[in-house]
Amino acid sequence: MQSLKDRYPDRVTLVDGDINNKQDVVDAAKGCDMIFSAVVDHDDASNNRPTKNIIAAAEANKISRVIETSLLSIYDEVPGKFSKWNRDFCFGGNPEGSAATNADKLLEDSGLDYTTLRLPWLNDRPEVKYSITHRHDTYVGVSGSRQSMDDVVLKIVADPTFGSRDSLGIADPLSL
Numbered sequence: 001m002q003s004l005k006d007r008y009p010d011r012v013t014l015v016d017g018d019i020n021n022k023q024d025v026v027d028a029a030k031g032c033d034m035i036f037s038a039v040v041d042h043d044d045a046s047n048n049r050p051t052k053n054i055i056a057a058a059e060a061n062k063i064s065r066v067i068e069t070s071l072l073s074i075y076d077e078v079p080g081k082f083s084k085w086n087r088d089f090c091f092g093g094n095p096e097g098s099a100a101t102n103a104d105k106l107l108e109d110s111g112l113d114y115t116t117l118r119l120p121w122l123n124d125r126p127e128v129k130y131s132i133t134h135r136h137d138t139y140v141g142v143s144g145s146r147q148s149m150d151d152v153v154l155k156i157v158a159d160p161t162f163g164s165r166d167s168l169g170i171a172d173p174l175s176l
Helices: 002-007 022-028 049-060 080-091 099-109 146-158
Strands: 034-037 065-071 113-119 121-123 131-133 143-145 166-171
Touching: 022 049, 034 049, 034 146, 049 065, 049 099, 065 099, 099 113, 113 146, 121 146, 143 146, 143 166, 146 166
Parallel strands: 034 065, 065 113, 113 166, 121 143
Antiparallel strands: 131 166
């Protein structure tokens, strides 16, 4: 994060706060055009404090565009043998009612212009190679590079209509 601040001192402000503290999130979003949360909401499913605080911060600061990261399989959309392992590991066997699934629903119902990024298992390969699936598509791939995820976020920043009001699955299609 510090390297971004050093590279863009007039555009990047680092804030020390707690995403589970509503006022911290509201204060951090002041003066922003867009909110990007690179934190998967794993809070207790009945609380979803990170997502609720992001929505509150967007509303309080009149920010309409929100990007939030999540996990593959929140719709049980991953096919094959990997699907069962991933569901068991990430969701105790069933994503329905999980914090990550509820976070996506909260964003969908918020009225905000949101994008949920359903990330795969990340790797450090120095490449940008991915396919994108949408909310009701079968997820393609199981892994993807951090650089690929960065590329998708930068596409949304450059064109806020990209992925608007959608949940995008991102992965290297050859990582099966």
